[in-house]
Amino acid sequence: MLHSETPLGEGIFSRFPMNHLFLFSTAIVCLFLISPPILRADTPPKKISLSDFPAAAVEEVVVPVPSEIFAVLDKLGNPNWKGQLRDGKVRTPEDRARTALLLGNVIAEGFVAVEAEDAERVKELGRQVLTLAEAINVRKSVIARSKSITDKADQRDWRGVRAEFDGALQDVRGAMQELNDQDLSQLVSLGGWLRGTEVLTSIVSGGFSKDGIELLHQPELVNYFDRCIGSMGGRLRKNPLVASIRDVLRKIGPIVNEGGDKITPEQVKSIHDLTHGVNQQIVEGTTGN
Amino acid sequence: MKFFLFSGFGTRTQRFIVVTVLLAACSPCLVRATVDDALSFAYEAALPYYKQGYSIRKDAWGGDLGVRDKKAVSSQLFKGNNYWFLMASDVKGATLSVHIYDDNGNLVDAESWQKGRFAGARVSPKATGTFFAIVQILKSPEDRTPWALVYGYK
Numbered sequence: 164m165l166h167s168e169t170p171l172g173e174g175i176f177s178r179f180p181m182n183h184l185f186l187f188s189t190a191i192v193c194l195f196l197i198s199p200p201i202l203r204a205d206t207p208p209k210k211i212s213l214s215d216f217p218a219a220a221v222e223e224v225v226v227p228v229p230s231e232i233f234a235v236l237d238k239l240g241n242p243n244w245k246g247q248l249r250d251g252k253v254r255t256p257e258d259r260a261r262t263a264l265l266l267g268n269v270i271a272e273g274f275v276a277v278e279a280e281d282a283e284r285v286k287e288l289g290r291q292v293l294t295l296a297e298a299i300n301v302r303k304s305v306i307a308r309s310k311s312i313t314d315k316a317d318q319r320d321w322r323g324v325r326a327e328f329d330g331a332l333q334d335v336r337g338a339m340q341e342l343n344d345q346d347l348s349q350l351v352s353l354g355g356w357l358r359g360t361e362v363l364t365s366i367v368s369g370g371f372s373k374d375g376i377e378l379l380h381q382p383e384l385v386n387y388f389d390r391c392i393g394s395m396g397g398r399l400r401k402n403p404l405v406a407s408i409r410d411v412l413r414k415i416g417p418i419v420n421e422g423g424d425k426i427t428p429e430q431v432k433s434i435h436d437l438t439h440g441v442n443q444q445i446v447e448g449t450t451g452n
Numbered sequence: 453m454k455f456f457l458f459s460g461f462g463t464r465t466q467r468f469i470v471v472t473v474l475l476a477a478c479s480p481c482l483v484r485a486t487v488d489d490a491l492s493f494a495y496e497a498a499l500p501y502y503k504q505g506y507s508i509r510k511d512a513w514g515g516d517l518g519v520r521d522k523k524a525v526s527s528q529l530f531k532g533n534n535y536w537f538l539m540a541s542d543v544k545g546a547t548l549s550v551h552i553y554d555d556n557g558n559l560v561d562a563e564s565w566q567k568g569r570f571a572g573a574r575v576s577p578k579a580t581g582t583f584f585a586i587v588q589i590l591k592s593p594e595d596r597t598p599w600a601l602v603y604g605y606k
Contacts (some may be wrong), residue, residue, distance in 0.1 A: 205590060207551040207568055209559045213524065213584060222525040224582065225511045231605050234507075264534070323590035333510040377531055383582040384528045422579070 178241075216388050224383045226352040228329045229359050230451065232378060236278075239374055242366045244279035248272075253291055255298045256448055261358045263347040264445045266295040266335065267354025272404055273312070273328040275362055277321050285316040285324055286438055292331055299347060304338035346399050349391045353447060356388065357438050360415075364435035368428065376431060382420040397419045411437045486542055487514045491600035493540035497570045498602050501536045506604035512601035517589045525585040525601060529577045534562075537585045539601045541569045546592040550598060553584045 236242075251274055269291045276284040289312030296305045308331040317321040332355060339348035348445050360379070367375040392400060392409045399405060414437055418430045443449070491512055498508045513525050529535055539550040547568055552575040554560050560583065564573040577583065589597045 194511065200504055205549045207559055207561070207564075207586075211553055211559075211586065213553070213555070214556050216524045220523050221584075222513050222523060224526040224528055225513070227528050227530070228509065230507065231530060231533060235530045236603065237511045238532050325463070330508070330510075337510070374532065377580045380580045381528055411571070422581075 184283065188190075191348050202428060226356065226384065226385050226387070228332060229271050229355060230325050230329050230357060233274050233278065233325065233364065235378060236363075236375070238374055242369065244275060245281065247275050247362050247365055248279055248281065249275075252287070253295075253446055255294055258402070258404070258448070259299055259347060260350055260399055261404055261445060261448060262295055262298045263339075263350035264354035264357075264404070266292065266299070266446050267332070267351040267356070268358040268442060269295060270328055270335075270351075271355040271362070272359035273331075274325065274359070277324050277328070280321060282316040282317070282319060286313045288311050289296060289316070289327075290393070292328075296335055299344075301335050303336040304334040308334060346391075346395045349388075349395075350405070353388050353391070356384070357408070357411075357442055357445070361435060361442050362436035364431050364438065367431050368435055373424065376426050377424065379419050379426055379431065379434065380422060382416070385412055385419055387414045389416065401420070408441050411441045467484070479500045486598040487600060488514065489542035490540055490598045491602070492544055492602050493569065494538050494600040494602045496508075497538040497540050498536070498604055501538070501604050504606075506534075506536055506606045508602060508604040512600055512602045513597070516596040516598045517587070518596055519589050519592050522586055522588045525587060527583050527585060527603070529575065529580070529583045531577045531580045533577070533579060535575050535577075535603055535605050537573050537601060537603045539571045539585075539587055539599060540578050540591075541589070541599045543569060543592055543594050543599050544592070545569075547590040549588045549590055550601065551586050552604060553586060554579075555582045555584070 253265055253269060256265060258303075261291075269288055273285060273288040273292070277287055289309045292305055293302060295311040296302045308327050311327045312324055312331070315321075315327060332351065336348045336351055339345070339351070363375070363378060367379070389409060389412045392412070394406060395405070415434055418434060420424060421430075464565055491514055494512065494514075495508070498506070502508050515523070517523060527535075530592060532539045535552075537550050537552060539548050545568075549564075549566050550571045550573050551564060552560050552573050555576075560575050560577070562574045562576050563596070565571065573585070575583065585601060585603075587601055589599065
């Protein structure tokens, strides 16, 4: 057996005549030279200076969909989601800005109902999405979603329902952008973010976990919403509810600007109270300052 | 028949103006079309990750860049999730790259790949916060190369 072992320095090549070996080696070298994109990855710098990017070379942040946050919450534990559910049916407002905010709010509520695995509430919220979408002329974009929400809630396909609520949010925003209603589209996102943040802070205040608190570290997002309101048309910007939300964002901004591990329980409660107050205004149509 | 298009126009200057105006009118549509094409390729690149359970966002970024030009795309990412950023172009022969940096400018790619007009980078954020996907056209036969970027999470 020992005699049959391949001597060091010899292998499969030892059976090749020398000219074949030469051709084979040349072919390998040529292949490497002519196909660098396939064989070599680019080597990015380990550190860059973000200040080297002028404002025009920086794309705005995209608002995360609620399920990005809920996906993390799923991994952190199992809080009392039923306790977070809001009661009652919302009434469609006259004010388009409030309708857009409420639509986002209701979609976010849909995620809470999914977490609570409350099929009836999920279906009710799916219908509310349709009614509110109708009030701002984007009903068509969510008819199929609303039906799917009902069907999947009946099947208790919670992952599927979540995907439908995510899709509804994106479809509504897409339809609004097609109608050149960029501002209202942003208000839908903002309404969803406000309700999501209210629920998140409530869970975190209930002693959920330090990792949960870290989810509140969203400085660029809060600044982005503030900038969005700042760039809205005068009438919308001066809408009492929108102005009230901007005040809230400016109070939340410095808190979430801290690193996630530096946010204190008092600050979490403060964010909760602020978002709870403004969400009540969105639902009830009162602007109490 | 050969000169049908321009038979109504007298001078060469007039023809030149008409062609220029027509091209100018059409060019935004053309750019839009190619960015849309780039987006289709980006979704194609995302497909294997969708099959692995990643939810792919419908929102996307895109535009056109010159060779070696870079753009920073800001994103709010959450610790606990995994993200794949997928970039693509519809320009044959173009080479792109995408890499993820945190808000201090540190490279945080967990892995990345680059294959011609497709590129991808994965990140598992160690902290929740703002991150930047730096996109770049490394090589291209065109002066301006349309690109699109999508991301997925799980």
